[in-house]
Amino acid sequence: MIKLRKANGNGSIVKLKGNRRKSFMVRVTQGWEKDGKQIRKLIGTYATQKEAQKALIDYLDNPYDLDLANILFKDVYEKWSKLKYPKVSHSAILGYQAAYNNVEKLHDMKIKDIKARHLQEAIDKCSKGQATKKKIKFLFGQMFAYAMQNDIITKNYSEFVDLGKATEKSNREPFSNKEIELLWKHVSDIEFTDTIIIMIYSGFRIGELLELETKNIDLINMTMTGGLKTEAGKNRLVPIHPKILPLIEKRYNKDNQYLIINFKGKKMKYDNYYREKFIPIMEQLNMKHRPHDCRHTFATLLSNANANATAIKKMIGHESYATTEKIYTHKDIEELRKNVELIK
Template sequence: MKRANSNGSVTKLSGNRRRPYLVRVTLGWNEKTGKQIRKVIGTYITQKEANKALADYLDTPYDLELANITFKYVYDKWSQPKYQKVSNSAILGYKSAYDNVEKLHNMKIKDIKARHLQEAIDNCPKGLATKKKIKYLFGQIFAYAMQNDIISKDYSKYIDIGKTLTENKREPFNTKEIELLWKHLDDIEFIDTVLIMIYSGFRIGELLELEIININLTNKTMLGGLKTEAGKNRLVPIHPKIFPLIKKRYDSNEKYLIVNFKGKKMKYDNYYREKFIPIMEQLNMKHRPHDCRHTFATLLSNANANSTAIKKMIGHESYITTEKIYTHKDIEELRKNVELIK
């Protein structure tokens, strides 16, 4: 069965097919043979869908090469210039969001509708914060595709990420939990990284970005940090308790302090799924990574540390300077305060 007009046709293919209706359009004529030059738009489940696809094309013709562009292709093209303008922390967030919607990667972006995006959000096992990042990524991807005439409609605006069912509280590790972490230092892999975050205030992303070149074992300091202007390149004295942990991981032949089993930089999502969550489950603790940073601030506060020193070490937004110049006196003041933590 074939229905045609001067510009295209709908043909039902033989056999038992899931999408039996083939739509082709006529792009022109071969001057030598006199035959039509035709291109396939796609295949469809019903004749009604096929007729609509043909009618839509004839109403507003589009570049059929663009029609085959995938979500992954647009992401790659969008991310190249984007990642040159944002922080490493933002890049980690975008990459994590992208990794959580793997089923969309090889779909043609023109075929992705609101229901596909909603299913990706609904099937994501992560929390509200991750789903917000995914929705924001969708908005960026679809905006880029529209700007480059790949699609004509942005479905990302119709996505509902829902609401968190429980209040998003930050719970610091208590004394018994910290003692338990130390107790299992030698028998649970990567538990040292949790302790390093608790005694330094570094976020996961900041710890994974910490370079060997920015660790001074002589002065016992670390220079790192991401996100805010106040948080970037902040100096944190290495607490005596975690100095042996830092020293053990320190390898001048590596670029980063924390590396995977291949000796490569660890990805945020891999660390969180493969290291942090299993540690918490094994010790029957219910904490999120950011609780480590909150614990550091709480320990400093409970030890009556100087408020300015606390702001400097955790990278609080209220402490911003044009240039961070740490004198010997500054370093000793920070060290004195961090060592108040017992």
């Protein structure tokens, strides 16, 4: 190592031997041992001497916590997720986790070294669709806001990320009438086929169906109250279509907290349902659908039956349906029921 410069005994720049991309190391003195030996800590390594000098001067002008300065992107994610995940739904957690896994190149970077260009590159190189890129940008915003609140960084570069225009078309494909008939045909002999039918006739997402508690199911008045995601989607009321009433009645057990349970009598996890139930059913019936296609089918069936546009928004929890309007009168419920029963 070759010492290049010392700054009033507070820090130094050292040229590291060998062929390195970042060969200039900056260290600062944080104290002294009893024997007079300096206690040093690393600020970082840099590609040029000029960058190293700037880093040292910046630190001496405004000293910062070096432990915070060395925190990696993955460290911030871990700290942030521990606070965030207990407050959100399981489906939201899966979205965050997928977004994080799609930016693996950032994981081992120091959060303070990540600039707008790094975030933009992660977005641009992502091979996923626009929806995934939106989740990634949202994750960046959440993590960088957390890092700023905890004095780990001083600037939020996530706000400069540009998603670009969406180029891909939506590949959501509703279940055809023949496919729905096939599901009904096997509702008794293929386990959990009923849950797919329930989603098709209610518009519930998988996460929403798995979170549906028996206390929120009114078999007498034939209504269900549930939902996640947006304010418009939470706690929305959906009339039980007469066709799926027997399916819900069969699963309904007031001693169980949730309508859909696993073999242990507990709430089923999203991953287990998707991998162990939904996918095998699709393969067995030779269908190619994703879970969200059930919700898309519900909206399509309502639209094809000329259901009232406002009723559709209420039942699927559309964002344009304001929270302040979500007060259900008897007339409202009957209007929703009339529209949902347009589906044959």
